[in-house]
Amino acid sequence: MTNQITEEKIRENLELVKRGEPLNISLAVLNGEFKKAYFERQPKFRNCTECGKSFKVTLNKKGFCSVKCRKANKLKKIKFFPQRLSCVICEKSFKQKFHNQSTCSKKCNKDKIAEQRHQYYLFKKSQSKQKE
Numbered sequence: 668m669t670n671q672i673t674e675e676k677i678r679e680n681l682e683l684v685k686r687g688e689p690l691n692i693s694l695a696v697l698n699g700e701f702k703k704a705y706f707e708r709q710p711k712f713r714n715c716t717e718c719g720k721s722f723k724v725t726l727n728k729k730g731f732c733s734v735k736c737r738k739a740n741k742l743k744k745i746k747f748f749p750q751r752l753s754c755v756i757c758e759k760s761f762k763q764k765f766h767n768q769s770t771c772s773k774k775c776n777k778d779k780i781a782e783q784r785h786q787y788y789l790f791k792k793s794q795s796k797q798k799e
Contacts, residue, residue, distance in 0.1 A: 716740060755779060 717736035
């Protein structure tokens with residue numbers, strides 16, 4: 668009886684594969700006929716969420732036809748639109764990569780942090796003098 672259930676499950680999964688749907692059975696149980704059908708199945712096509720273009724669905728392309736469309740959609744979701752700003756340290760013009768970015772480079776960012784720490788140190792020092 669277990670062989671009948673297994674054969675029945677294999678037939679059901681063979682139909683699922685032909686339709687391009689997910690499997691209900693482990694790949695270890697499958698026979699040669701199933702594996703042949705699995706590799707000969709028709710590719711799925713979808714419309715891109717961003718631009719509407721039709722594309723073949725693969726593991727890394729699930730909802731968007733390209734990386735460009737995926738990134739454009741992500742920018743819309745987080746509602747962040749990069750702007751051109753001037754660096755608070757060197758005043759050089761740069762394009763933002765993050766919503767809270769205020770410096771143009773890692774070097775300027777380190778200088779900004781050092782300046783903030785120095786200001787905090789001076790603030791604490793003045794507070795301790797006032798207490799005395």
